[in-house]
Amino acid sequence: MTRLHKGALDKTPGATPVPMPRIQRETWVNWALLGLLLLAPMIANALGEVYYVNLATRIAIVTMAAVGLNLAIGYGGMISFGHAAFFGLGGYVAGISAFHAFDMTPVLSWPITMPGTDNLLVIWLVAMLSCAVLALVIGAISLRTSGVYFIMITLAFAQMIYYFAVSWPTYGGEDGLPIYLRNQFPGLDTNDPLTFFLICFAALVLALAITARLMQSRFGAALTMARLNETRLATAGIAPYPIRLVAFVISAVITGLAGALFADLNGFVGASMLSWHRSGEIMVIVILGGVGRLYGPLSGAMLFVLMETLLGGLTEYWLLFLGLILLFVVLFARGGVMGLLAGRARHE
Amino acid sequence: MTLSLLFEQLLNGLQLGTMxxxxxxxxxLVFGVMGLINLAHGSFYMVGAFVTAWTAGTTGSFWVGLGAGILAAxxxxxxxELLVIRRLYHRQHLDQVLATFALILIFSEGTRWLFGSSPLWLNVPEALSGAVALPGGSRYPVFRLVIIAVGVLVAVALFLLISRTRLGMRIRAGESDREMIxxxxxxxxKLYTLVFALGxxxxxLAGSMIGALQSVQVGMGEPxxxxxxxxxxxxxxGSIKGALIGSLLVGLVDTLGxxxxPSLFKLFMTPAEASGVGAALASMLIYVLMAIILAFKPKGLFAAND
Known part of the structure; x- marks a missing residue:
């Protein structure tokens, strides 16, 4: 914490900024990873390897989902085991809207008539709003508790949404819902893999920028203190509960937008996007990358998707090896990939 | 709505509750004594079911299989516990969640590797395969009644173990002050290993018995x-009493819901709509119950020390 305050003081005119070598190294790693993610699909596209462009898109989207969760877990100390609910809800908004746009039927006919649309801007807005509302409800109840209760309650709420999606027959139930035509962004051709990648990449950069900006603000300082020492925050005259709730909602919105993009990438949305394995997967990515580091999710997602692709190509049982690696990381290699690449975290 | 249907569903709810x-x-128990959140608990359920089904299939005896299943679990x-879990007691909950999530992946994929993806089948033992008449005329399988009885027996045995024996005294002491004991x-x-193995x-045991009612397959422990x-x-x-009451509540509400x-919604909807909406809402019912209870009691009905 002392460093955080010193950083704030350094901004006063006249103070000579002393760069921390460790932090600088992390910044270099961050830029290198982001550059790699941007350049690799461009090269792949130039070589005509569409498969790798889509793989990079997948990494960008999964990273974004994890950036959302990282805000809750890493910065806010709220161990949500139910972020698949938001990921899936975002996906279902994209799927349902496309379904009605394709069918030319309204999404809602009462109390107002709401037609389906394939305009991504509208879909994203609706996805983010619905995730915000859902997160507000789940968060308002779950944040009354803490510790293990919080973990289990977020898990249980996500399961509730999952079972609802499975048993609700209108939108495919267990079979899921195909998106026949990828939703459109005004003025761009989203069917072009590289264009769609760039859209996802831009959304990811935006999510990273918002998280960074948020954590440098007074709100971010309050959120950090809510994690480190709740009593101290309350003593300073700031109630921890609303701070946490707002962070939880923002976190859900970011993950939900990633879900909407994911559905469009795959041309399909199903209950698997809501399952608790998905929550675990997003959490694994956050941890593999390094908890509470801005770019941790990026390195985690790269490692995860590459392992999924490479190991999954070698053996049907790749999850067994993922389990072993994860167990090893948790037991012996704390700090994740970013810990290895950029040294220990600020605070531990 | 006949009386016999109600009675039958009450028994089904009770059976789910005892399981x-x-x-x-x-x-x-593991959380109360060791402060550990264990996601891999469902894997022991799966191990019990698989070992029972495999042993019963090999030896032809359900009872040998049941014994083997419990011992294997x-x-x-x-x-x-010896290899992984004991390294986690002093860690944060996040580490515990991830390590035990990793254990689920290892157990599930390991089982799929050993036994393949197709489910195993376990038959209800001959002696218990009959049915008894219920008041109202319908018949109810004996095996399900036995499951309820086993659940009740275990509850009583656990109560006696914890309140009357030396081991139980140590468990209670471990819950309230582990440094002191x-x-x-x-x-x-050793106490921790014992408690973990008991859980x-x-x-x-639960997995072995349910294995005779459902197919034995990878991932069966997760729901x-x-x-x-x-x-x-x-x-x-952390509260055994809370676990008992919570189980019965969840079992009954889920089954009856x-x-x-669906029949409730049929009163004012078309049958097709009613079964869709009814099923969707019924699957959410226990979570709604949980949310309501937590809104009034954030630590649950019978919060132990914590």
Missing amino acids: LFLMASGLT AAVGAVV GALGIDIA AALAG VLILAFVVIVIGGI RVFL
């Missing part, structure tokens, strides 16, 4: 695990 209790009591529990010369490491054995989480959150984490909600 949930076998899972939830282990989870809540306890042994796997003890080994996992260590200082009094009790081997905490695993109960989960294995039960999540229901057991709902149970202990409702009952209060699935049967009666």
